[in-house]
Amino acid sequence: MEYRHTPVLLAEVTQHLSLHPGSIIVDCTLGGAGHAKRITASIAPTGTLVGIDQDDAALTAAEITLRLGQQIKENDVRIVLLKGNFGDLNTLLPQAGIASVDGFLFDLGVSSPQLDLPDRGFTYQEDALLDMRMDSSGPITAHDVVNTYEQSQLARVLREYGEERWASRIAEFIVAARGRHSIETTGDLVEIIKAAVPAAARKGGPHPARRTFQALRIEVNGELDVLRKGLHSAVPWLAPGGRIAVISYHSLEDRIVKRIFTELSTGCTCPPDFPVCRCGVKPVLRIVTRRPVVPSETEIEANPRARSAKLRVAERI
Ligand SMILES: C[S@@+](CC[C@H](N)C(=O)[O-])C[C@H]1O[C@@H](n2cnc3c(N)ncnc32)[C@H](O)[C@@H]1O
Structure with a gap:
């Protein structure tokens, strides 16, 4: 390609x-x-x-x-x-x-x-496995972060690296969702974020998953x-x-x-x-x-x- x-x-x-x-x-x-x-x-x-x-x-x-x-x-x-x-x-x-x-x-x-190929798992525009490693042999993936980090750790990552004002709420929704079954794809995660961010806050702004995806990418790659x-x-x-x-x-x-x-x-x-x-x-x-x-x-x-x-x-x- x-x-x-x-x-x-x-x-x-x-x-x-x-x-x-x-x-x-x-x-x-x-x-x-x-x-x-x-x-x-x-x-x-x-x-x-x-x-x-x-x-x-x-x-x-x-x-x-x-x-x-x-x-x-x-x-x-x-x-x-x-x-x-x-x-x-x-x-x-x-x-x-x-x-x-x-x-x-x-x-x-x-x-x-890296952003455009869905199989790298960086994009919120398409459904793909949650990866986000620039080095495919790197030790942690976005899947590990969303499925294993404690709620407070997740909220910190989203707040610090995504400057996401809904960090605590998104972290709470992630932890609740993975309690039902593990979060496998970027599409699953986008749906969780959309449910967590109030509709009024989503209106007119950038994609509601943009900041969370930035934060996860920074965390996964230790950027x-x-x-x-x-x-x-x-x-x-x-x-x-x-x-x-x-x-x-x-x-x-x-x-x-x-x-x-x-x-x-x-x-x-x-x-x-x-x-x-x-x-x-x-x-x-x-x-x-x-x-x-x-x-x-x-x-x-x-x-x-x-x-x-x-x-x-x-x-x-
Ligand atoms: C914005 S692109 C660079 C594009 C390049 N200047 C060009 O004109 O084609 C960033 C590249 O840096 C690599 N990269 C990012 N962080 C890195 C790091 N810590 N060590 C090595 N490569 C890294 C990424 O894998 C990606 O290929």
Whole structure:
């Protein structure tokens, strides 16, 4: 099946990574290699592209795009594709045989094929088994979460990761439903959510299952923890002047990126009333984008999934 994903903020990412021939770039979320393909063209000849993804289907698609693509001539760019989680950069990057990196790209979340293929269990638009793992060998599925978490744990996940105002009620309805029989499919779950959210609150807004599905996906893939881990492990690999670019798609992710960039560009953590610095912490990043870069109206019109994208970029001092 064809892997169709339109890269978001493509020109802006390429510009902000300040690519040049010979650059060593790590695309931590390779997907279908939409960004990576453009990157390889800008770092040829002699550049290196390391592409990481935890999804086998993405890696297969990316390999076809990059290695069989007409755009780059053979041997112009060294391409290393690695299956893994970007939370494990410190074990993945040594496998690529590089000593430092000129640019990292994190294009967070799921790809269009992950969302659109019902058998991945991410979509509330079609009925499928509840899965939601980006890495199909991952330890927990959405089925495990909805059928085994305690009610209070479920409510916390929906509240924190979905910012769902009906979290407690949805959790209560899930626990009642699974008491009758286990919840097997995305369709079963959507019906439970619809029953839990009052009709008046469902009117006019987005799909009532949207926030719950986002929350489950984040929980199943540990997305926020690996984002923190990934950013913190990437920065020490950056060469001076090297850049890190992150595209996020919801406020929870964007807040984490903003906070980590601010923390690493601030340095000293001594209380403000200390006359001299005692902690010795020095800033390691300079923030390049004071405000996040967002897609143009034209891009959003052509690719509605770009709507919520925010790009933040920082540079290693
Ligand atoms: C938005 S898509 C990237 C699309 C890509 N930039 C393109 O242009 O085709 C996100 C990809 O990152 C992968 N991904 C998400 N979180 C990951 C993680 N923690 N480690 C490795 N891959 C991850 C997903 O499997 C998915 O393929």
